[in-house]
Amino acid sequence: MNTGNNMEFFFDPKSIAIVGASPKPGKASHVILENLKKIGYNGTIYPINPKYRHIGDLQCYRSLADIGDQIDVAVFVLPASKVIDILKGPVNNVRGAIIISSGFKEAEKGKWLEEELRDIVEKKGIRVIGPNCLGIYDAISRIDTFLVPTERVKRPKKGGLSILTQSGSFAVLIMDEMATEGIGIARIVSYGNKVDVDEADCLSFLSEDEATRYVLLYIESVENGREFVDMASRCTAKKPVIAIKVGKGEAGLHAARSHTGAMGGKYEIYRAAFKKAGIIEVDGYEGLKDACKVLDAYDMVHGKKVLIITDGGGIGVSMADACEELGLEVKRLTDDSRKSLSSRLPAFSATDNPIDLTASATDDSYFAAIEEGFLNGYDIAIVTVLWGPPTLTAGVVDRINEVMNSYNKPVIICSPGGEFTRKMGKLFEEKGMPVFLTPEAAVRAAAVLTGNGTRLN
Amino acid sequence: MNTGNNMEFFFDPKSIAIVGASPKPGKASHVILENLKKIGYNGTIYPINPKYRHIGDLQCYRSLADIGDQIDVAVFVLPASKVIDILKGPVNNVRGAIIISSGFKEAEKGKWLEEELRDIVEKKGIRVIGPNCLGIYDAISRIDTFLVPTERVKRPKKGGLSILTQSGSFAVLIMDEMATEGIGIARIVSYGNKVDVDEADCLSFLSEDEATRYVLLYIESVENGREFVDMASRCTAKKPVIAIKVGKGEAGLHAARSHTGAMGGKYEIYRAAFKKAGIIEVDGYEGLKDACKVLDAYDMVHGKKVLIITDGGGIGVSMADACEELGLEVKRLTDDSRKSLSSRLPAFSATDNPIDLTASATDDSYFAAIEEGFLNGYDIAIVTVLWGPPTLTAGVVDRINEVMNSYNKPVIICSPGGEFTRKMGKLFEEKGMPVFLTPEAAVRAAAVLTGNGTRLN
Numbered sequence: 001m002n003t004g005n006n007m008e009f010f011f012d013p014k015s016i017a018i019v020g021a022s023p024k025p026g027k028a029s030h031v032i033l034e035n036l037k038k039i040g041y042n043g044t045i046y047p048i049n050p051k052y053r054h055i056g057d058l059q060c061y062r063s064l065a066d067i068g069d070q071i072d073v074a075v076f077v078l079p080a081s082k083v084i085d086i087l088k089g090p091v092n093n094v095r096g097a098i099i100i101s102s103g104f105k106e107a108e109k110g111k112w113l114e115e116e117l118r119d120i121v122e123k124k125g126i127r128v129i130g131p132n133c134l135g136i137y138d139a140i141s142r143i144d145t146f147l148v149p150t151e152r153v154k155r156p157k158k159g160g161l162s163i164l165t166q167s168g169s170f171a172v173l174i175m176d177e178m179a180t181e182g183i184g185i186a187r188i189v190s191y192g193n194k195v196d197v198d199e200a201d202c203l204s205f206l207s208e209d210e211a212t213r214y215v216l217l218y219i220e221s222v223e224n225g226r227e228f229v230d231m232a233s234r235c236t237a238k239k240p241v242i243a244i245k246v247g248k249g250e251a252g253l254h255a256a257r258s259h260t261g262a263m264g265g266k267y268e269i270y271r272a273a274f275k276k277a278g279i280i281e282v283d284g285y286e287g288l289k290d291a292c293k294v295l296d297a298y299d300m301v302h303g304k305k306v307l308i309i310t311d312g313g314g315i316g317v318s319m320a321d322a323c324e325e326l327g328l329e330v331k332r333l334t335d336d337s338r339k340s341l342s343s344r345l346p347a348f349s350a351t352d353n354p355i356d357l358t359a360s361a362t363d364d365s366y367f368a369a370i371e372e373g374f375l376n377g378y379d380i381a382i383v384t385v386l387w388g389p390p391t392l393t394a395g396v397v398d399r400i401n402e403v404m405n406s407y408n409k410p411v412i413i414c415s416p417g418g419e420f421t422r423k424m425g426k427l428f429e430e431k432g433m434p435v436f437l438t439p440e441a442a443v444r445a446a447a448v449l450t451g452n453g454t455r456l457n
Numbered sequence: 458m459n460t461g462n463n464m465e466f467f468f469d470p471k472s473i474a475i476v477g478a479s480p481k482p483g484k485a486s487h488v489i490l491e492n493l494k495k496i497g498y499n500g501t502i503y504p505i506n507p508k509y510r511h512i513g514d515l516q517c518y519r520s521l522a523d524i525g526d527q528i529d530v531a532v533f534v535l536p537a538s539k540v541i542d543i544l545k546g547p548v549n550n551v552r553g554a555i556i557i558s559s560g561f562k563e564a565e566k567g568k569w570l571e572e573e574l575r576d577i578v579e580k581k582g583i584r585v586i587g588p589n590c591l592g593i594y595d596a597i598s599r600i601d602t603f604l605v606p607t608e609r610v611k612r613p614k615k616g617g618l619s620i621l622t623q624s625g626s627f628a629v630l631i632m633d634e635m636a637t638e639g640i641g642i643a644r645i646v647s648y649g650n651k652v653d654v655d656e657a658d659c660l661s662f663l664s665e666d667e668a669t670r671y672v673l674l675y676i677e678s679v680e681n682g683r684e685f686v687d688m689a690s691r692c693t694a695k696k697p698v699i700a701i702k703v704g705k706g707e708a709g710l711h712a713a714r715s716h717t718g719a720m721g722g723k724y725e726i727y728r729a730a731f732k733k734a735g736i737i738e739v740d741g742y743e744g745l746k747d748a749c750k751v752l753d754a755y756d757m758v759h760g761k762k763v764l765i766i767t768d769g770g771g772i773g774v775s776m777a778d779a780c781e782e783l784g785l786e787v788k789r790l791t792d793d794s795r796k797s798l799s800s801r802l803p804a805f806s807a808t809d810n811p812i813d814l815t816a817s818a819t820d821d822s823y824f825a826a827i828e829e830g831f832l833n834g835y836d837i838a839i840v841t842v843l844w845g846p847p848t849l850t851a852g853v854v855d856r857i858n859e860v861m862n863s864y865n866k867p868v869i870i871c872s873p874g875g876e877f878t879r880k881m882g883k884l885f886e887e888k889g890m891p892v893f894l895t896p897e898a899a900v901r902a903a904a905v906l907t908g909n910g911t912r913l914n
Binding site (some may be wrong): 026 | 483488559560563564604605606608609610611622623624625626627629630633634636637675677703704705706707741742743746767768769770771772774775777778779781782805815816843844845847873874875876877878879895896897898
């Protein structure tokens with residue numbers, strides 16, 4: 001909650017010290033050291049541990065003070081009380097610290113330690129991410145302080161999504177999911193207890209960050225609401241910001257308290273703040289995955305008119321329901337449109353909205369239906385291709401892609417089903433069209449693009 | 458809507474005629490013929506088409522009347538008006554018909570055809586499934602009238618789930634999903650426009666059907682509410698019945714109308730009927746998949762006390778939120794339990810509920826936490842294993858399975874993440890523990906087991 005924004009160096013540090021570095025493969029500090037190397041961090045790494053002269057091919061230092069140089073970021077993976085001892089000592093060359101250690105505010109006995117920590121770093125002017133966090137994963141500047149091994153948790157490719165999170169496990173999870181889904185990441189900050197750097201600081205940085213195309217926020221609690229709304233508003237003016245608030249009801253709030261020592265506060269207050277700041281709220285882990293997937297592929301749209309196209313009526317009905325629940329408009333096509341469309345579609349097709357191409361659907365019927373919608377003011381098409389109709393070929397993927405590109409409006413693919421369907425889904429993804437495996441997920445994605453988010457009412 | 462229940466023969470027919478059978482591989486009737494052979498139907502198949510003497514190795518007949526024998530089930534895949542013509546003709550040896558053809562009530566010009574159809578079959582005493590449907594997939598009696606080729610839509614193995622659905626595309630979808638998920642099926646009935654056989658008839662049959670362990674209903678509309686509630690109540694007294702109602706709001710209702718010609722009616726009325734009949738309502742396609750997956754593995758429980766166990770706080774908070782929203786109880790462990798548990802868990806573990814084993818979790822900590830919960834009256838454990846902690850091994854799967862079997866209570870595995878996590882998830886599934894990929898899905902599954910379903914309020 002430091003005012004200024006003198007924290008950009010976290011995302012481009014010339015040097016990183018690992019306090020408590022160890023040569024033992026099992027140790028957390030060793031995992032971090034390895035991960036920094038693996039990601040290709042190209043500043044100087046200073047392992048620090050009085051017990052060793054070298055760790056791997058790096059010279060090891062007795063203490064932070066021992067390093068003549070200024071240290072941009074010192075990473076701490078030691079017991080809480082040791083962190084305090086070290087920072088209280090003769091440390092004057094550290095700009096920022098990432099304190100991964102737990103045992104602070106979130107633990108009963110650690111509350112005072114965290115107060116002490118706050119005093120020390122404020123006095124010394126050290127900016128701190130954490131404690132009780134994972135720190136930074138940055139695909140742009142190649143930083144990785146996450147203490148999970150890459151064999152177990154994949155690292156995503158470089159991309160436009162930046163993530164801010166109180167929960168470290170959430171950071172790991174979503175990183176792993178994104179890697180598996182092929183969604184690119186710019187920066188992830190796991191800031192845990194937020195003794196200093198908080199979401200407002202990070203939002204302020206990300207709003208100016210060219211590498212960040214959209215932002216995902218995972219929030220258990222916000223302490224300074226006004227600053228949060230200010231910084232978030234600044235960010236949403238430039239790029240989409242999605243948020244998930246956890247710890248909504250009694251049980252959740254209680255759990256959040258013992259997790260990052262978060263104080264909570266009524267959920268309604270958060271909702272109002274999100275609204276005021278122009279943040280798109282998503283509902284749970286599912287909504288959030290869908291949001292990232294669709295924003296990775298498409299820009300936001302300006303209206304809320306959705307055209308639903310299927311070749312199986314039931315799924316269309318489900319999607320119409322889901323659209324309505326999330327405040328999307330499922331307006332009928334005009335009579336003129338329906339007439340002109342009828343001549344291009346199989347007999348028995350339903351041409352209002354949802355459009356049901358029936359089991360006689362062809363590749364061209366998909367093209368025609370989407371075209372008619374985009375020509376007539378629909379903002380998004382949600383398209384389900386069920387592969388039952390023998391008249392459908394893999395060429396439908398190209399036809400859909402073609403009409404999407406011609407009209408430059410987003411087509412969301414809903415592709416529920418089994419093995420064959422999943423295989424065909426990959427064809428859509430290769431063309432850059434995001435595929436969702438359930439009607440609900442496809443509609444959530446559409447709701448994100450309209451700005452409604454997935455938690456209306 | 459015929460009163461009696463003289464329709465069991467549909468699920469054990471001695472003979473099946475395919476009216477309009479064709480030797481051409483692309484044709485729907487050909488697909489059905491092939492699928493009947495593939496599934497191993499062991500009654501007599503009668504292809505009917507005046508144009509052919511043989512189709513494959515089967516003798517082909519000119520007409521239904523031409524077959525001396527009684528025909529238990531005649532499958533129609535001809536244009537609507539032809540179906541009428543044939544049934545109006547000299548047909549006196551057919552007990553039941555599956556009319557797959559569309560172009561009846563759901564199409565503007567087909568309303569009168571459907572009335573005519575109803576009159577004819579009532580007069581002749583022919584029971585009818587359809588029209589505008591896919592008919593029957595029956596893994597017990599080996600019947601498959603679904604006109605989708607097995608290359609595109611996999612058939613599931615034999616199991617305890619029976620599905621009743623107005624929507625054919627839904628039947629195909631969910632069948633394909635179940636096959637891919639490894640969930641077993643007893644019978645699927647896709648009855649489309651329900652000119653005769655409806656959900657009440659089928660529920661009455663399934664309530665007595667020993668092969669059916671639980672029932673899934675997909676409903677756009679119910680015409681005879683009282684009969685439905687009666688038959689459903691009879692069924693729920695013996696086995697769980699899950700339902701999804703689609704066509705909830707304006708857009709959905711409108712879509713349903715043009716889909717199976719369903720008249721709809723207020724959603725609230727359906728909810729009341731479900732409640733009265735003891736039906737578990739699920740919300741959308743996702744809720745329904747989760748329900749089938751969990752009921753495939755576990756029996757219903759009698760209470761609503763859920764214990765949440767994780768090794769990553771954030772995910773625990775999300776699950777507590779989701780539990781609360783679906784009316785599950787996330788009660789804290791007693792102080793005695795917490796004390797006894799503390800000695801068995803890593804330092805800094807949160808021991809209330811959710812239990813957070815932290816990044817120091819071991820295989821044994823999972824065992825201890827679940828045991829403590831089951832010893833103290835919790836009905837279900839939802840367990841998330843995030844694979845970050847290096848202290849965790851694949852052996853945790855056995856430990857969790859062991860404690861589950863000792864106490865004979867369901868453990869639901871929540872396993873979000875990427876590649877490694879999905880691989881480990883398979884280990885749980887091999888032991889018969891269902892794995893869900895998001896916190897929301899795991900909680901929906903728990904809500905189904907308690908009978909709350911996923912659409913509380």
